[in-house]
Amino acid sequence: MSTRTRGALIVLGVLAGVALAAPWLSPFSHDTLDWQHLASPPGLESGHWLGTDRLGRDLFARGMQAMRVSLLIGVLAALVSVCIGVAWGATAGYVGGRIDAAMMRFVDIVFALPYIFIVIILSTLFPRGSIAALFIAIGAVGWLTMARIVRGQTLSLRRREFVDAAIASGVTTPAILWRHVVPNVAGPVIAYATLNIPQLILFESFLSFLGLGVQEPFASLGSLISEGAQEMESSAWMLLVPAGLLTVLLVAFNVLGEGLRATLESRDE
């Protein structure tokens, strides 16, 4: 593992740690209104380290709460897409023939639909602001690429002699998928999932920016950026704080994913 990858891991660890510990670090909660400090800039003497918004809510507390939402949605949605994608892709690639063709055409069709609309429609089916609905919606489109990657890997594994050897040993098809195919596609899957997390976080922020995601009084990095953008000429920190947090998070995940991909690929050599 390279120094860069390790650095990214440390940054993510610190961010996640601070985000989780924020309720104990700061006297303010994400929804307490401080009437004395409306729209005050960052400073130590006020206790609002990253400033407050127009309603006097502490930006550190809100930012960290938004980070918890982003991490939760990113990681859970990635998990959902890994589970569906691996099961779908491995089955299609291993079974082959008509079943494979039918399963992959289904993926093609869903891919062809404008997926923002799908997420918007899905998120309206659930009560507004439901985080569960959000990650199911995001995960449901995230698995398509995963299924294609896993199917491709499975097709090449299918021709390897150790799979033939397992068939000849009397191993059942589900057991071959679980014991031989899935562990051998784990490398690319982990790498792609890690690279997928920042995309999913970005997607969630985008939905929240549009007002379709996390609802008040809770915040998401996207909704904070949306609010901050309205005030950016008078109080730039309201935009810079959530935008900065989002950037650091995304860069760290991308570096980690890239590093994992390189490590896992060289291990497969």
Add this chain to the structure above:
Amino acid sequence: MSEPALLAVQSLSVAYRGQPVVDGVTFEIAPRRCLGVIGESGAGNTQVFMALMGLLPPQARMTGAAQLAGAALLESASQVRGRSVAMIFQDPMTSLTPHLRVGDQIAEPLVAHRGMSWQTARARAAQLLEQVRMSDAPRRLRQYPHELSGGMRQRAMIAMALACDPKLLIADEPTTALDVSVQAQLLKLLRDLIQERGMALALVTHDMGVIAALADDVLVMRQGKVLEHAPVQRILTAPSHEYTRALLAATPRLEASGPVPLAVPRAATAPLTARNVSVRHRLRGGWLGRSRWLAAVDDVSFEVRAGEALGVVGESGCGKSTLTRALLRLGPASSGEIVWLGRAVQDLGGEELRRLRDGMQVVFQDPFASLDPRMRIADIIAEPLRALRPGLAAAERSEKVLRMLESVGLGAEYAGRRGRELSGGQCQRVAIARAMILEPKLLVCDEAVSALDVSIQAQILELLDGLKREHGTSIVFVSHNLAVVRRLCERVMVMYLGKVVEAGETPAVFEAPRHPYTRMLLAAVPQLDPARERARLDALDVRGETPSALDRPSGCQFRNRCPAAQPLCATTSPGTEDSGDSHQVACLRWRELTN
């Protein structure tokens, strides 16, 4: 001998991170002579010549000196490479660039090193292809590597190496990946080329037969050190080093005696019987969608008795692997019947088929590819038990696995390792252990020892022989190596383009072959006696290569390579006849040819 040495190497050493892989190697090669450098994997014989060509990776540390025609070589290897010294490698597919036409690849060094125009360089390439006896040379120039057969690709590689008239040709396992008949043709070509062009040849190999055919002097290497350096006659007849003797003893020979055919079948009925098995693949042609049928295996019948090994031999593309896949139900059989212990295998499906696997197991050619890289050795060997003996307690299972590990000569300490930490021979033993753990009645070995060094090959053959004798296991042994088949198999079946051309008891078939193809295969096997081997190459009448299964000749499929073909052979396809001396043959003229 009086000519001054072309290449002189003095105490050459190569080390990686302080670990020596070549240790103080000294030798000379004179023009028109061939130095054979023999060694098993890890011997360092390839490293010596990579060092001379300047092809070692940057972390290698090299000491010593080498002169080519009097000029220091090690310091200027990159300028000399491709001009005075050229190299050919084992795998002709990966050494040719797939997207360039063969002619352009041969012409390229001429343009680069000689400053020729592309037009003259292409004309020269055509000449070179003629010189390496490439059939139909002008057409080959415009073809891509994948359109050529393995033997033709290796010829193209040799033509490329000869392009700039090198003084020294280094050949690293030049014929290892090729069929015996093609190997014999290439050995003859290399021998003629060094005489015609006055080149010196350095031949890196693990195969004593290749050494006997070409080398004048031999260097025997092990673990980076030269153990013995002597003329070929002495190495092969009176080696002084113990390792050379062990290597010679482990090399299977055609003339050696093999197992005696079972006089009386141990069981009244053969456990495995195949009747008229065919495997056809459908090929979709062009965009008019006319599909053709390709018969990879065509009307093959045989039986294997208990405790007996059946050898299946033939060149690549003869359908022997497709046949084993059909036997194991890893691939389909289009027609015919395979009966295993009284049940027709091809009709079984699902759970019944899975149960059937209990008695028949398989060992594949590539020992690394047949082990799951992510699993521990113990889990790999336990897999058939998990699948087919679900009632077995975990403790009992691991005890069985450990006993199995012992019996293939690997200790309990290997249980926790993974495939990549083991050598090829150790991996193959793991594969055999996996196949044996259910104590199957039938073991199918698809080129199971081909990728192994001879000393390990001998151990594995010993192991298989023991299974056969002690447990009464039947073995179907697919191999292109006739000497190995002679060593292990009671009966043998020779296949050509999907059909059985000759079958019978191994001694009868090998000592009195009836079919011209069997004769050609047997004549192509190198022998370990330099004098006889050279006479054999002179007399060699091996023609062409196996044609593609898509354009087979009419009548007898072998007729276009057969020295005894007559007009009749083009119109009539031969049926299988019993030739009386315990074997069957499919040739129209076998009676005349015997006399």
